[in-house]
Amino acid sequence: MSSSPRWKHRPPGSNWGDFGPDDQCGRMNLLTPDKVLQGMQEVRTGQTFNLSLPLDFPGGNVLNPRRQPPVLRPTLRGDKPNMNYQLWCDDPACTDVVCDDLVIMHLQYSTQWDSLAHVGSMFDANGDGVPEPVYYNGFRAGTDVVGPSSGAGAGIFGFPEIARESTSAAKALGIEKMSERCVQGRAVMIDLHAHLGRERVRVGYDLLMDIMRKDSVVVEPGDMVCLHTGFAQMLLEMNKQPDPHAVENSCAVLEGRDERLLQWITDSGLVALIADNYAVEGLPASPRPGSCAALPLHEHCLFKLGVHLGEIWHLTPLANWLREHSRHRFLLTAPPLRLPGAIGSPATPIATV
Structure with missing residues (x-):
């Protein structure tokens, strides 16, 4: 662990400083040339799959009232x-x-990546006994991640007279840092839908390990992990008229409160966690007494480990093909937009098998 001028204490279970005191890439550092070569070795047919929904899906603002179609x-x-x-x-x-x-465009409306500036936490990083809002590797709210002082500088105010200057920016941890890593390498599909259908199930460590054993799925350090739940396919079938009850009560989500699941994410060495559902983890999170993160898996991945999250990817055609051919690994190419200061980004991921 390297020391850092931004923090004296790092959160329990985090990797702050492990990639250097000023690191802004997190576990993307493990996406090495060797992992790219491993991904290329998974290409046998040359067939490609576009893993993005049309970016005007899901339609409306049922999934998130603050996000509208482009x-x-x-x-x-x-x-x-x-x-x-x-x-x-x-x-x-x-x-x-x-x-x-x-x-x-709302950058996280459809198929997307979360930057490491998307979710932080109140944590006493400087050791003065007072928690302050910080992000991965101790980068600070108000200094490294800044925004306007009032609502007049946020949202869609000013359109169609489009603002000439940004009113917010991630001066550190912006999505462009992820883009600079190129985001190409070996990915692994875990097909939850094949075992659970569209039932709303909170998948904890035991169930996840059972499904991986049954499908002989192995995750190694540097892999990108995709979770197929069937949620994005359901959105396509709804044809931009999402049913609120269905989107809240269908398809698998990870149980973010399961400490063993979070420890597996740490121990596996995965560099990105991707799902075709809304938030990877279940929202709202399972109740827990006392003060704790409302988005525990987001906190663990983005804030503690520097693991980027991908959400609302369209994984069904690829997952079906992989299952038909008794495979679960593939080459994934999925850079976000190189948009300096952005908190998230649309993505057009391409899988090659």
């Missing part, structure tokens, strides 16, 4: 929309017709 608009050319714009309007000699657009 809005596409043309850019302006003078005072006219730059869509099917005939350049001869400006120059009679021109024959070109052009289109150009922009998007207003």
Whole structure:
């Protein structure tokens, strides 16, 4: 463990400092060239799978009332929309017709990655006896992760007159740090849906280990782990009209309160934990007396270990193919947007088998 000017104490069970006092990549440090080569060795047919939902799914704001579907608009050319714009309007000699657009988008609306700035915790990192809001490796709220001082600088205020400057940014731990690692290597599929169907089950350590044993699934350090629950496939079938009862009561989720499950995440050496459901873990978390994290698995992964979470990926076609061919490993290429300061990012992950 390296010392750090940002903290004197690190959270119990965390790896702060293990990759250096200023590390912003967490367990992505274990995604080495050897792991890329291991992923490439899993490619036997050259067949590819797009693991992203269309980014206007799930539709509406049932999953999260603060997140809305993306809005596409043309850019302006003078005072006219730059869509099917005939350049001869400006120059009679021109024959070109052009289109150009922009998007207003909640970055974690659909298939996404969480950055390490997405969830922190109140923790006494400097040892003065007073907890302060901090993120992975001791990076500070208000200094390294900043936001506006009022609601007027947040949300969709100011659209369609789009703001020229950002009002918030992760000066440390932004999603661009993950993008710079390229995010390509060996991934492992754990097919919860094949054993549990669409029943709402909170999967703890014992059940997860039982399913992995039955399917002969092995997770090794540096692997990216995908959990297939069937949730994203259900969203597709709902055709952008998600049923609130169904999305709250269907498909498997991890039991974030299970300490043995969290310890397995630590001990396995996995570098990313990905699911096709809304939050990987069950929301709301199971009740627990006393003060504790509302998102215990998020806290463990993002805050303590620097393990990125992927959510609402479309895993069903790939999971079905892997099961039909008695396989569970594949090459995964899944960088987020290289958008400096962003807390999360849409993703278009590609699996190659």
